[in-house]
Amino acid sequence: xxxxKKLTASLTPKLAGAALSTAAPGVTGGVVRExxxxxxxxxxxxxxxxxxxxxxxxxxxGDVKQAVHDIIERHVRYAxxxxxxxxxxGIVTATATIPANISGLALVxxxxxxxxxxxxxxxxxxxxxxxxxxxxxxxEDQVRSLVKARKLPGTPIxxxxxxxxxxxxxxxxxxxxxxDLITRVTGKKVVGTMARKVPIxxxxxxxxxxxxxxxxxxxxxxxxxxxxxxR
Numbered sequence: 352x353x354x355x356k357k358l359t360a361s362l363t364p365k366l367a368g369a370a371l372s373t374a375a376p377g378v379t380g381g382v383v384r385e386x387x388x389x390x391x392x393x394x395x396x397x398x399x400x401x402x403x404x405x406x407x408x409x410x411x412x413g414d415v416k417q418a419v420h421d422i423i424e425r426h427v428r429y430a431x432x433x434x435x436x437x438x439x440x441g442i443v444t445a446t447a448t449i450p451a452n453i454s455g456l457a458l459v460x461x462x463x464x465x466x467x468x469x470x471x472x473x474x475x476x477x478x479x480x481x482x483x484x485x486x487x488x489x490x491e492d493q494v495r496s497l498v499k500a501r502k503l504p505g506t507p508i509x510x511x512x513x514x515x516x517x518x519x520x521x522x523x524x525x526x527x528x529x530x531d532l533i534t535r536v537t538g539k540k541v542v543g544t545m546a547r548k549v550p551i552x553x554x555x556x557x558x559x560x561x562x563x564x565x566x567x568x569x570x571x572x573x574x575x576x577x578x579x580x581x582r
Contacts, residue, residue, distance in 0.1 A: 380525030390462035400465035423569035426463035431562030483511035
């Protein structure tokens with residue numbers, strides 16, 4: 352199934368957005384939870400989050416503040432790199448790369464936040480901390496809005512240190528994260544393909560957008576997961 356260059360060029364941003372919104376039907380909260388599992392356990396060349404946190408802290412001479420900075424910088428590069436690769440091309444390739452971008456971004460950002468939480472003394476295998484990591488993936492503005500609307504029982508730090516949470520909460524938060532990622536990634540592709548109309552420009556949009564979003568989440572996670580002693 353192909354789309355001619357003439358048709359692609361004539362698509363309006365509204366139509367493009369509608370087409371892209373159906374490009375990731377399999378991306379659900381389950382994808383986000385799996386990304387978190389792999390972020391914590393490690394996958395392929397990426398070691399477990401706790402091991403990475405320990406190694407980076409050792410390289411920083413035991414300086415947690417420096418280690419957090421290095422973790423954020425490292426994952427910003429990861430996010431920018433995968434964002435660039437998965438955003439090359441135009442409307443034709445978007446349907447194939449959106450799911451990859453979403454799952455890749457979820458993995459990178461969840462891993463970064465898990466590393467930060469571990470550096471500050473949290474047990475990232477604790478269900479409460481897992482839910483807190485997922486909540487942090489939503490970003491400060493959305494968390495504040497959801498807490499105010501009583502759709503989220505607390506901020507990440509409150510989730511991580513509060514009473515045990517309902518089992519379904521992680522599923523609900525993961526679904527919100529999935530929806531947020533889909534919105535951000537599809538919107539980014541419209542900008543990259545319709546506004547620029549140059550394939551390589553779409554990759555640059557992805558690199559900048561994913562990298563900046565990851566940096567913001569890293570700063571937010573660092574402010575939320577206040578230092579504590581592991582139990």
